Amino acid sequence: MASLREAVAAALKKSIPEPLAVEVTIPDAETFGHFSTNVAFRLAKERKASPLVLAEELKRALLGHELFSRVEVAGSGFLNMWISHDALYGELKRITKEKKRYGRMKLPKTQQKYIQLEFISANPTGPLTLANGRGGFLGDALANLLEAAGHTVEREYYVNDTGNQVRTLGNSLLAAQGFISEEEKFYKGEYVKEWARAHAVLVKRHQNKPEVLGGRAAADFLKDIKRVIEKKSGIHFDRYTSEKRSVHEKGFVKKALTLFKKRGLTYENEGAVWLKTTEFGDDKDRVLVTQDGFPTYFLADAGHYLETKQRGFDGKIVILGPDHYGYVSRIQAAAKIVDLARSDVIITQAVRLVRGGEEVKMSKRKGEFVTFEELVDEVSPDAARFFFQMISPDTHMDFDLDLAKERSLKNPVFYLQYAHVRATGIMKKARVAKGGVELALLDTPEDIRLVRKLVEFPSVLADAAAHYAVHHVTRYGLELAKLFHNFYEAERVDGVEPALGRARMALVRASSAVLENVLGVLGVTAPEEM
């Protein structure tokens, strides 16, 4: 059984022959039980009976089950269940045995998915922005989370190293050195001028080949992006996929076009080739090949999806910034046509920068923005990570630069890390006489509350993974840390009865293991001292 919650659901299921999902929740207040279910309400609809009567029936069926110490019907039909201490101790024992494996799921082969998770994928035309960072931390943790849930994940950074934006970058460099005149669409940041100055000879030599020049600069910028991602932020990628080499040169652009044509989903209009994306819910059809005969970015992206499909993935998840919202339905159309079993797009909402109460307008084109690297330098990778991973991707957030540093000190990440430090301290220093461990000695309210929170971990992981909700893991971590701090204040390991000390030490070890697990999924370090 993967979790206590599943065990509870299974016990209930025995008295419910209907094909009904039995949802078991963990109430905030203990007065509503350790576990609770609303299944009597659902059953009431099914059987056309009173929820109260049905809840009573279920209660009778559960009484005597070794899992429960108490079962009650409450409200107009809730069934509240209290887990017996023996069951809790049994689960706690499992944590001490499985340690860092606790909560990680082992799925049967048929349920395991091979998933490609694409994130950041910022064009190599300059430094990473805060929005890139938000998606970066999210993607990194989501990959960890899906792996913990039993799947295999490839973390992919898709590099748009060819096409218009590379040519524009080349032209921007030429303009910076005065070979051509500035245009509105050119990249204008200081970093453009710097690169152009540092490579003046190269710029001059390629003054008639902006694509080549842009390509050279893009390679440099990508190197810098990788440095920030991997060295500074601890974000891990398995693969940097070159659009040029992996999609264009391997013929996937043509293959995608051929596939679309074969399915009869294309047509010509005004000299361009269009894809009927409206048949898949898009609000207008999209161009695949322009009048001038060039493949659009969208066609290349479709080629990328085809490549993903042919490499054997069951599904693909992409994390995009809010500016790509308009792109979602055509991408989903392409995913469907290339026959990818599952395709999800997560849109992270914008990060607005505020300084002194005023919004700072940012534009990568104009070069006016605060980089991701600056943020990480300012507040530390752990704090930056935690800050973003505490909230839902749907949240529009204001990031106050003036408070950034202060906020880092107030960042709850330290609260969580400190709990780990304290646990480590006890494991190192508390003197506990050797002997057998009797977990049943853990019976103070602080002991029990901590145990109960620990055993929630597997269901937290499962739910968070199912909903791609990294922030639920973060929130759980904070709750666990709180209960650990409470335990620490109230109870001692050192200087109590030897048998009690041993039991408490086991609890501390279990807490430490789960805390490390949480921090591990989030990608935050678990320090032993601070």
Add this chain to the structure above:
RNA sequence: GCCCCUGUAGUGAAACGGAUAUCACGACAGGCUUCGAACCUGUUAUUGGGGGUUCAAAUCCCUCCGGGGGCACCA
């Protein structure tokens, strides 16, 4: 105009349709002879307005008001 996200304590956020709305910061009042006080204990909200669906709504539907973003043969 159409589409997506969003409006929850002073502030920033959380809450598979469930019960007494959770957390952090700030503010106020307390707490260290002990395994680290970067900690602990209190106090601080009728979830933007109005309708509706439901046994049950912050959550779903309609509408109004307010924020952010997107609607290219750019990426």
